[in-house]
Amino acid sequence: MRILVTGATGRVGRRFVPRLLARAAGSDTVRLLVRDPARAEPLVRLGAEAMTGELREPADVRRALAGAEAVVNLAASFPAPGVPDEELWAVNHEAALALARAALDAGASRFVQAGTGLVYGAGRGRPAAGDGGPVPGTPAWDAYARSKRAAEEGLLALHRAYGLDVRIGRLTYVHGEGGPHPAAALHRAAGRPDRRRTASIRHADVPQGLLRLLYAPGIGGRAYDLADHAPATAVEPYRLSGAGIPAGPWDGVVSAVRVGGAPGPRPRYPWARAVGDAGVR
Numbered sequence: 001m002r003i004l005v006t007g008a009t010g011r012v013g014r015r016f017v018p019r020l021l022a023r024a025a026g027s028d029t030v031r032l033l034v035r036d037p038a039r040a041e042p043l044v045r046l047g048a049e050a051m052t053g054e055l056r057e058p059a060d061v062r063r064a065l066a067g068a069e070a071v072v073n074l075a076a077s078f079p080a081p082g083v084p085d086e087e088l089w090a091v092n093h094e095a096a097l098a099l100a101r102a103a104l105d106a107g108a109s110r111f112v113q114a115g116t117g118l119v120y121g122a123g124r125g126r127p128a129a130g131d132g133g134p135v136p137g138t139p140a141w142d143a144y145a146r147s148k149r150a151a152e153e154g155l156l157a158l159h160r161a162y163g164l165d166v167r168i169g170r171l172t173y174v175h176g177e178g179g180p181h182p183a184a185a186l187h188r189a190a191g192r193p194d195r196r197r198t199a200s201i202r203h204a205d206v207p208q209g210l211l212r213l214l215y216a217p218g219i220g221g222r223a224y225d226l227a228d229h230a231p232a233t234a235v236e237p238y239r240l241s242g243a244g245i246p247a248g249p250w251d252g253v254v255s256a257v258r259v260g261g262a263p264g265p266r267p268r269y270p271w272a273r274a275v276g277d278a279g280v281r
Contacts, residue, residue, distance in 0.1 A: 001024075001027070001028045001029075001069045001070055002028065002029045002031065002067050002068050002069050002070075003020070003024065003028055003029070003030050003031065003068065003069070003070045003071070003072060003214070004031050004032075004033060004064055004065060004068040004070070004071045004072070004103075004108075005017060005020070005030060005031070005032050005033070005048075005071075005072045005074065006032075006033050006055055006071070006072070006073050006074055006075040006099065007073065007074030007075035007076060007114070008032040008033075008034060008040060008043060008048070008050075008074065009032075009034055009036065009039040009040055009043075010074060010075070010076070011174070011203070012074050012114060012171070012174070012203070012206055012210075013074045014042075014043070015203055015204070015206065015207055016072075016074065016206065016207045016210055017030065017032065017043045017046075017048060018043070018046055019207035019208070019211060020072075020207070020210075020211065020214075021043075021046050021047045021048060023211055023215075025047070029049065030047070030048045030049065031048070031049045031050075031051060031064060031068065032048050032049065032050045032051065033051055033053050033055065033060065033061070033064040034050050034051070034052060034053075035052070035053070035054060037050055037052050051063065051064045055075050055091070055095045055099065056090065056091070056094075056095050056098075058098070058102070061098070061099060061102050062102060062105075062106070065102055065103055065106040065108060066106065067106075068103065068106060068108045069107075069108055069109060069110065070108060070109070070110040070111070070112070070214065071099065071100075071103050071108055071110070071111045071112065072112045072114075072210065072214060073096055073099055073100075073111070073112065073113050073114060074114045075091065075095065075096075076091060076092055076114065076148075077090070077091035077092055077144075078144060079142060079143070079144050085143035088143045088144050088147045089143065089147045089150075091147075092144065092147035092148050092151055093147040093148075093150045093151045093154070096113065096151040096154075096155065097151060097154045097155065097158075100154075100155055100158050100164060100166070101158070103164070104158065104162055104164055109163075109164070109165050110165040110167070110214070110220070111155065111164055111165065111166050111167070112167045112168075112169065112210065112213050112214050113151065113152070113155055113166065113167070113168045113169070114169055114171060114210070115148055115151075115152055115168045115169060115170040115171065115223060116144070116145065116148050116170055116171055117170045117171065117172040117173075117199060117225060117227070118140050118141070118144065118145035118148070119134055119145055119148055119149040119152065119170065120134060120135065121134035121135040121136050121137065121138060121140070121141045121145070122135040122136065122137040122138040122141065128225065129225070134149055152168055152223060155168065156168075156221065159220060159221045160221070165220035165221075166220055166221060167213040167214070167219060167220055167222070167224070168222070168223035168224065169209055169210055169213045169223075169224055169226050170223055170224065170225045170226060171201065171206065171226050172199035172201050172225065172226065172227040173199065173201070174201055174202075174203055174206060199225070199227040199228075201226055201227050201228050202228065205226075205228065206226060209224075209226040210226075
């Protein structure tokens with residue numbers, strides 16, 4: 001299988017492509033569409049084929065898609081000072097749909113889209129599970145989240161109308177491996193209730209989720225959340241970034257790290273288990 005990857009030199013892509021190359025060795029070929037070939041050199045040395053081009057240039061996209069059977073679209077534009085909303089919509093929505101339509105025209109049958117958990121908006125008062133529409137009403141429901149949600153809707157429409165095998169992986173809060181996310185997220189964490197938990201995933205774990213989406217049979221036409229199993233409180237970005245935890249409404253939240261790491265008893269009956277044992281369902 002020939003696989004085209006966009007956004008290969010970004011934060012997620014440069015960690016994903018080496019894992020993809022290891023998985024594809026001897027069976028699949030990996031092509032990258034990149035704007036700066038110098039940044040792709042480490043991936044080329046690992047066995048990828050790099051083609052210089054622009055995602056928003058139709059001729060470049062058609063050239064990169066020649067012979068491709070699958071696409072992994074990791075390209076995205078993120079909110080930042082000086083980045084207008086129009087740029088977010090152009091890359092995250094319009095370019096993603098144009099890429100998918102071009103993939104159909106080129107004969108590619110599988111399309112993996114990197115999405116974001118921010119498409120859920122303000123939340124539902126329960127863990128989101130890939131279902132339901134967004135709930136606006138939070139600062140995170142910005143042009144980035146809206147453009148990514150619109151791209152999902154357009155891609156799933158292509159799945160229903162033309163049979164494109166679309167698999168959407170909604171990345172939650174990505175951290176670790178030298179990524180800048182914890183420090184960049186401090187302004188949002190400061191405004192959250194201290195007990196509120198946020199789903200997250202470490203950079204090292206993202207590739208296995210994307211590989212699963214790419215290779216697993218019979219899972220098309222749906223969105224899947226990529227997250228670990230231990231949602232973090234608003235305190236965690238401060239710890240991860242090395243910043244001092246500010247004074248604020250942290251009432252009721254304590255750390256058991258010190259006693260847990262010392263010789264002595266560990267809790268055998270966490271609160272949730274005790275509630276269950278008491279017959280509360």
